[in-house]
Amino acid sequence: MTTATEPQVGSSISVSVLEHLQEPFQQHIIPNNNIGPIFEVDNIDERSDPGFEDGDYRSITASLNRAIQEYRQINGRSYHNYDGAYYWAPNDDTQNEYLDMAHHMMCLAYDNQLFLAPLENPQRVLDVGCGTGIWCLDFAEQFPGAQVTGTDISPIQPRWVSPNCRFEIDNCELEWTFAENEFDYIHIGSLIGSIQDWPKLYKEIIRALKPGGWFEQREVALPVRANEGELPEDCVYHDWASIFYETGEATGRTWRITEQWKGWLRDAGFTEKIHTHQVKLPIGGWPKNKLQKEIGLFNLLSIETGLEGFATYICKMVLGWHDAEIQLLLERMRAAVKNPQLHAYFPLKSVWTQKPYA
Template sequence: MTDQRVGSKSPAQATSPDGGAGSPPNDLIPGENEDVRDDGDSSLGTDAESSTASMSASILEYRQIQGRTFHSDRFTVDYAFPNDQKQLESVDITHHYLTLLFGNRLFLAPIADDVQQVLDAGTGSGIWAIDFADQYPGAEVIGTDLSPCQPKWVPPNVRFEIDDVTESWTWDDGKFDFIHLRYLFGAIKDWTALYKEAFRCCAPGGWVESAEANIQFRSDDGTADLAPVLDLCTRLYDEGGQAIGRPFFMDHLQPKGFKEAGFTDIKTMDYKVPIGGWAKDPNLAEVGRFVRLTLENDIEGYTLALWNHVLGWPKDEYQIFLMDIRKALRNREIHSYFTVRVVYGRKPE
């Protein structure tokens, strides 16, 4: 696999051929002038009332926290992000910037063109499953999530079901040709157990892909130090993840979990993801503008439960925290980024 460095005209990735942890590339270069225009996604929008799965009324008894809705207690009280419209909009924008980051690709694993059975575990708004089903009309795509928050109108070859990926999977051994896992950080207690379930349900010769962000804000030129609130945000996720037993910083667990599960041909790609349109490379600048839009759209949803209800930090300081985060996101002098790690592997024939 070709190693394509961040800052070039190609998608930003660094590959570790042995499946180990590839070091993030170091040439994410700031441009002279940031294009500060914000971009939206006209496809935003979901319908929280639809699902092909059989539902009991308890599934729709969402928890209410300060006007935001979270997944039903039927499954977990520990998942820290909401499932309402505001959060789902950010999920859809995230899907867009990741697609751009990956070179207008929905995935990186070398799956077969005639892939038949596909699982998107933890599908969220369902946007990845829908796009994949459109791109592969011959495949049957299943998306699972804790809440029935996916849209009503979907391609005929995709369906959504209620399920918790942290429990034992109900699928038969070897059912799926491709299993897609993305942005489950903060939701999983045992990553190795998750990958072992994916291995069991993957067909021989099939592929599993896991894409996770390390949401520690950093910079190569030290400009992240201009906003101490970024370090506070890292502390929020570190201590919050420990408190709920579901780590937010787990990219180091991906290659290890894949190996322990039994996968072969494991590949690891690391990406630097700019926050804001400061990158010199135009594609990365575009990615960065959508990243900033994602965070600005619902920074409250990403932090509310952890700050106020998990860690119990001073509530009178929370609004100041939100204000400082927004200032940092809009500060053109701060060249901050986080990293995304993609790991995929094949189940032996």
Template sequence: MSNIGDGVTLASDDTTVDSNSDADSSYGDGDGASETTSLKSSIYNYQYRNGRRYNGFRAGEYLWPNDEQQLDQLDIMHHIFNLTLDGELFLAPIGKHPQRVLDLGTGTGIWAIEFADRFPSASVIGTDLSPIQPSMVPPNLQFEIDDCCEEWLYTKESFDFIHIRLMNGAVADWPALYAEAFAHLKPGGWIESVEGNGIRSDDAWGKLIIRSGDEVKQDLRGAGFVDITERRFKWPIGGWCKNERLKEIGTWNRLNFEQGMEGWCWSLCTNVLGWKPEKVQMMLAEMRLMLRQKGVHAYNEVVFVYGRKPSAKISADG
């Protein structure tokens, strides 16, 4: 995994970064104070566009903002995931005592924090391009600034569980990412990849970010995973469902979209599609109006796909 230099880990006060030679993380020694200063600058030198804040490290690789507005949206979505799974954090059958767990694209770190609290047996690592995670975390959790799309430097076959959630728009080569995950999972270890689709409409940005569950299953199978399982959940957008549980999910999900859609659209529409800001603002206004109309039964879908690394290599005869 490509880290900044040989790798940096956020210190406990998350305002400094240190070069870390901990063998458990497979990091080497840094090249001195001047390099560390430069690395810190690249991490915290955020970019600002259209009034929104974006990551400075690997600028442009992640399309969505990392400012407070977007972080609040991520935590809202985490709450919807909890409602969807009745408080569970994952679906993969990883067992009760995982030892090493990796959360790729940890974002605000909320999933990793809750996982570390629930599984004190586990050493949990959360990685992200942005240092936006809190400093007060469980002792068995550490956050690292990292680009999971580069070569991984962790010890091979060292993780029990690798968790990936909401990374659409951040990964250019999914088969390569799953291949790295396969190589770094212990035999019998599990991967879970979770993504959400856009609003069910003809909007361009929704089409661009959708990866179907069939694609995920195919990529996981191509990487060597077995026992691949897919589960889909529909999330209403708004409180239009008669079912009380879905009505609650829908109410939160409308807030999720209203909080997040500006950030989801700006870079994609202006940098990728070449739209002018006025056109983006017009589309956002139309979407907000649509989401608030009582007669519109909008929804989106989240897809969980998980698979297992085989426990032992199968011989050519077998």
């Protein structure tokens, strides 16, 4: 059984704040290869109390206790208090607003589809790391005959939900207590940088899937890329990616999951075809295409909402940065996301595959 541990605070920074943030992390930068066709650019100037239903959830942490709801406070932000679990983002209202906006943006990017796997009348569905529960609620509405279960380490989901949707408090990194061959479809979204042992998790997933059942995962990947060519060498987006890569090395929770998931899924027993897909999430309204512009504006709004939550725990508690260093990084990022001349985007990547029938 793998038990997650809290990352330790790093040593103090020896260089000045300005030098620390403006010096490129060249050793971590990977080629900024473009994804898909070049978007046509629009010639514009942008300046711009929760609970859960009763029942036997067959989960080792199904019972809520007061300690879980007494969140940790770091720099005025609240974080989960599930013993032994790890997640780097806050669970307060501001970050939850970001999660819901990001969900809407991803649905737009995938033509309003909640999934890409070829599902046919799924009956038992599991969303691992469900966050606010918005994906579960939308899926339950689309498939009223399915029983949808969402698990998370924070009880931030709504109290009143449709009869075919429920939520459980659970740490997916522990050994699962779901029955073998229980689910028709298992979904993961936005767990990048949070799992210590992905091969172990994928083995739990294939065990819990019915023969012929589908697994799908969707992640916003690093690094930020440029629509045409490369980002400038001094662009803060290079530093941003390097910070998260360094955090993954320090915590043992990789931020490069999309580069490795196919091999790990094969090793877990997913021997059927592994499908992948990727699209661009523009940052800002620079695309000329109306839909891409809308996606970009939602992306910009969601980034501005969640930006402080992205950096606070990682930079302060994992890398040991001072508050002034974090604030300078955030100011550089705020300027970059509002810069329409960069034509920047995040890659949104998905993988889906089927459990063999044999």
